[in-house]
Structures are given as structure tokens and as C-alpha cells.
Amino acid sequence: MRVANLAGMDTWDAICARRNVRQYQQERLSAADLHRIVEAGWRAPSAKNRQPWDFVIVTDPTQLSELSTVWRGAGHIAGAAAAIVLVVPVPPDERRLVTDNYDIGQATMAMMIAATDVGIGTGHSSVGDQGKARAILGVPDDHLVAFMLGLGYPADRALLPIRKPNRRPFNEVVHVDRW
Numbered sequence: 001m002r003v004a005n006l007a008g009m010d011t012w013d014a015i016c017a018r019r020n021v022r023q024y025q026q027e028r029l030s031a032a033d034l035h036r037i038v039e040a041g042w043r044a045p046s047a048k049n050r051q052p053w054d055f056v057i058v059t060d061p062t063q064l065s066e067l068s069t070v071w072r073g074a075g076h077i078a079g080a081a082a083a084i085v086l087v088v089p090v091p092p093d094e095r096r097l098v099t100d101n102y103d104i105g106q107a108t109m110a111m112m113i114a115a116t117d118v119g120i121g122t123g124h125s126s127v128g129d130q131g132k133a134r135a136i137l138g139v140p141d142d143h144l145v146a147f148m149l150g151l152g153y154p155a156d157r158a159l160l161p162i163r164k165p166n167r168r169p170f171n172e173v174v175h176v177d178r179w
């Protein structure tokens with residue numbers, strides 16, 4: 001059974017249209033769209049339902065500009081209409097590091113799909129300078145500023161399903177029954 005998507009595009013189309021968008025229109029995002037995107041992350045599954053994440057929504061251009069300097073691959077955050085910053089407690093051990101990373105990956109993807117659904121582009125960024133990122137956002141030292149997601153209407157091209165994504169061959173990736 002297909003679940004009708006009442007908001008925008010078909011779920012499958014949103015999955016196929018999502019791509020990293022790093023050039024954004026200046027248009028602001030509505031509070032309702034931002035809320036829905038973050039709610040998608042809030043609804044994401046997590047190991048033991050631990051929900052290790054906190055999400056910081058940033059729309060202030062000065063802060064976005066500052067955040068764009070915390071990692072060499074964060075330049076696009078400066079021109080974003082908003083950013084969602086994913087914060088987790090400093091993991092106490094290796095196991096928690098793995099599950100927290102898995103969890104925030106799921107939350108990230110849910111937010112990216114929800115954004116694509118309403119025509120909003122998203123672009124990941126890692127975080128290098130923890131001290132600077134914490135200072136910009138007021139995050140305490142016992143938390144990691146794990147990743148950032150830039151958001152905005154795409155300035156390059158619309159979000160349409162990508163026919164030939166830049167991916168390893170499907171049959172090389174997918175194994176049936178055995179490796």
C-alpha cells in the first residue's frame with residue numbers, strides 16, 4: 001500500500017530528489033516549514049529510544065556566517081537561510097559513539113527528506129573546531145557539536161528526482177542472501 005503524502009511530493013520522489021544543496025536563495029523559510037523539518041528529526045528512531053540529540057535552529061546571518069568557519073567544508077552555511085545544528089553528549093564509550101552517530105544520521109536523513117518534500121534544499125557540514133562551534137551556539141563542554149545542516153531554497157536548480165545518481169553500481173552494492 002502506498003501512503004499518500006499530504007504535504008507535497010510523493011515520498012519516493014522526495015527520496016530521489018534529495019541531494020546536497022550548497023547554494024541557496026535568500027528567501028526566508030517559514031516557521032511552519034522549519035518546525036516540520038525539525039519535527040522529522042525529533043520523530044526519528046534511536047537506539048533504546050535514547051534520543052541523544054539536541055537540535056539548534058539558527059537563522060541569524062551573523063551566526064550562520066560564523067558557523068561557516070568551523071570546518072573547511074562548511075562554507076555553504078554562510079549563505080543558508082537557516083541551519084539545524086545537531087548536538088550530542090560527549091559519548092562515554094566506543095559503543096555509544098557508534099549508536100549516537102547512527103542515530104543522528106537517521107535524524108539528519110529524516111530532516112533532509114522532510115525538507116525536500118516542501119522544496120527546501122539541505123546541505124550537510126561536519127564540524128572541526130569544537131571550541132568555536134560551542135562558543136557560537138552556547139553549547140556546554142560536555143556536548144559535541146556533531147554536524148550541521150544548511151537549509152534554503154536551492155539557487156542552482158529545483159529539487160527534482162535524479163534519474164542517474166552518482167552512486168556505486170547498484171548490483172555491486174546490493175547482495176542477495178550472501179556477500
Ligand SMILES: Cc1cc2nc3c(=O)[nH]c(=O)nc-3n(C[C@H](O)[C@H](O)[C@H](O)COP(=O)(O)O)c2cc1C
Pocket residue numbers: 018019020021022071073074076123124125126127
Ligand atoms: C557524515 C557526512 C558528512 C558530510 N560532511 C560534509 C561537509 O562537511 N561539507 C559538505 O559540503 N558536504 C558534506 N557532506 C555531504 C556529502 O559530500 C554528500 O552527501 C555526498 O557527496 C553525496 O552527495 P548527495 O548528498 O548530493 O547525494 C557530508 C555527508 C555526510 C553523510
